[in-house]
Amino acid sequence: MPTTVTSIDPVTRLEGHLKIEVTIASDSGSQKVVDAKATGTMFRGLENILVGRPPDDAPDITQRICGVCPVSHGMAAVTALDKAAGLQAPDNARIMRNLVLGANYIQSHILHFYHLAVQDFIDGPNMPPWQPSWSTDKRVDKATTDVLVGHYVTALDMRRMAHEMGALFGGRLPHPPAFVPGGFTNSVRPDRISSFQSYLGVLIPFIQNTYIPDVEALASYYPDYYNVGGGTGNLMAFGVFDLDASGANKLLRSGRVQNASTAQQTMDPNQITEQVAYSWYANSTNNLKPSSGQTTPQFPKTNAYSWLKAPRYQNAPYEVGPLARMWVNGDYSRGISVLDRHLARAQETLKVALALQTWVAQLDPSAPVYKQYSTPEEGSAFGLTEAPRGALGHWVRINNHKIANYQVVTPTCWNASPMDNAGVHGPLEQAVIGTTVLNAAEPVEVLRVIHSYDPCLACAVHVMRPKEGVRVFALGAVPGA
Amino acid sequence: MRISRRDFFTYCKNSSAALALGTTQLGLLQKALAATTGPTVLWLQGAACSGCSVSFLNRIAPSAPATAADVLMQTVNLAYHPALMGATGELAVAQAKRAYDNGGYILVVEGGVPTAFGGNTCLAWTVQGKDTTFQQAVLDYSARASQVIAVGTCASYGGVAAAAPNPTGVKGVSAVSLKNTLNIPGCPPHPDWIVWAIAHLLTNSVGPLDCSNRPIGLYGQSIHQNCWRLAAYQANQHATAYGQDNLCLFDLGCHGPQTQAACPSTGWNNMANWCVDANATCLGCTSPAFPFAALRRTTNANNGD
Known part of the structure; x- marks a missing residue:
């Protein structure tokens, strides 16, 4: 089978570092991706840095995993630490945590669509950093493109205001300092409640009248992308935004489905393991549950190609993210594709924004925000939540008042995971495989699939000759053998 | 949405208290910004979380140009930024390489520099099959830069990733490049501090640094x-x-x-x-x-x- 070779490295407009190797084959005049390998190309070992530190440091240290979704790490950490200490944070704290998390959902989703993803479909302003760029398959007419470019600038203001809104309670963004075990540092000041409401008064109309219609307009130019980038069909959510002190009721519930069905199944965190057969970690740490997981780097390592571990649920890969959340919650069921991910994300933005309006009115300035927290001598617990880009879990073990073990399983580990012990590809790899490519020199279709997951990584895509097994990294189309 | 350099000047003048720009510096800035194209800036991301970039996007000022978009559109020529640029793959790297060949650009580094495992725990890019570690990119690109700004505590001193036991041997930019570097720490730094650094470099008015290479005008x-x-x-x-x-x-x-x-x-x-x-x-x-x-x-x- 003739092949065409090209390379993309780095794939831009993502958070962080990820490389994907793609094999494109030419058959009967059309070109298709036949293999893909996702490679996380950055490892910092923050889990190992946490060992030996006081547990109180976990919310602040883990927020530095990601500057786009720090609040989710703060939330997961305080949830785990509250449980380990056997305490329940006051209602005001639960609500303020939700308000800051929700504000960051809004900023992250808007940033993703307008500033990271949309340039795969339209040309940005005619100057750096937006140009030069690839020109393949840009279908949107000039008038609509101009509108979307204008909205790019408006959306920068909107996401900034979402951060300002979150900072009213969180202290600042990114990396809010107000998430502490036992509750929240900030008090409930009435002037901040009304200021929060004023921001929502700007953001909600933007989401309703601009963001959602823009996604729908883009979809009308690219309807074929309802059939591109399906992935595994397995969707999972840990659930997020506790509606009561016990966390039993959530705005977006936990659960999972298999093979794109709507048949709900429960999600039991005990069924999660992390596999490292193809990851740069010691095989002695393979297939451990996160509660007893270890992070022991080994580089180089035969067959390994990523710094990401491969989390699996009962050995199966699962897609996580807004589409999975909305699907599991019964709010979205149109399909699983590039466009469905964008649409579900936009609709979720509105759902969260409207919920914030309700919650901010539930704050009680006369009630406590904090319950005295003391680090237990020992204990273990986990905190499950959802980052804007999908399910997030922190597992902590405390010994002698210090962190003895800490494991973080991020959404991008689920979505961009390398192959597992059985050699089964991760969801993003599966979604890229089978994608038809118009111009192998500019495989923008691959970018669109990658960006639809909103991965928290910077990517590199390589294309290799399948039969020779020799990776060739040259820009520009090279006629196939 | 074009914002003129004149507006940027107006902003700097109006917020000169926060920016601590004197009359002389304002004149110099106006002169620096009178060029037809802004100074070229390359923004590299290493062992980072992107929080510094996100913080930069939060920039808002009392008068035009009010936002990060305005700075990007008329103040500087941001030739490389992995999270913001339209170009991807080797087309993206080619923008950095062109600036490198010309030399004299402002290099902004976000994130620490991992030095363990041969630098392989953080890659900058791969071209023609050859991986370039972030460590190598920092060495190469700082050599031909006119100025280097370490944005954030990781780029300045190693930061969170360099905390004990520093699993990947992370160092700050100047500890690797051994070049003069303006440190703008903060986890993340405030957007106005980043703009302060750019404006003062353009007007050659950074002033004295403290022993941690932070400008005293900002961190005094x-x-x-x-x-x-x-x-x-x-x-x-x-x-x-x-x-x-x-x-x-x-x-x-x-x-x-x-x-x-x-x-x-x-x-x-x-x-x-x-x-x-x-x-x-x-x-x-x-x-x-x-x-x-x-x-x-x-x-x-x-x-x-």
């Missing part, structure tokens, strides 16, 4: 001495737990007295708040030793500590 005063709650400290009115308004946070482990930063005057997120006004202790995030051995004063169960 401690959080504590300008703290909104200094009066409470002086009156011995101390918070005993989180959630108590207007009280000094010293007894909760506030790092404000040892931390050099302008937070009390710049505030955060368009003055929506800042750490201390949220009753959260200063974590000392602009300090070379951040994140220390512990970030907060802790209370242990059982031992009465």
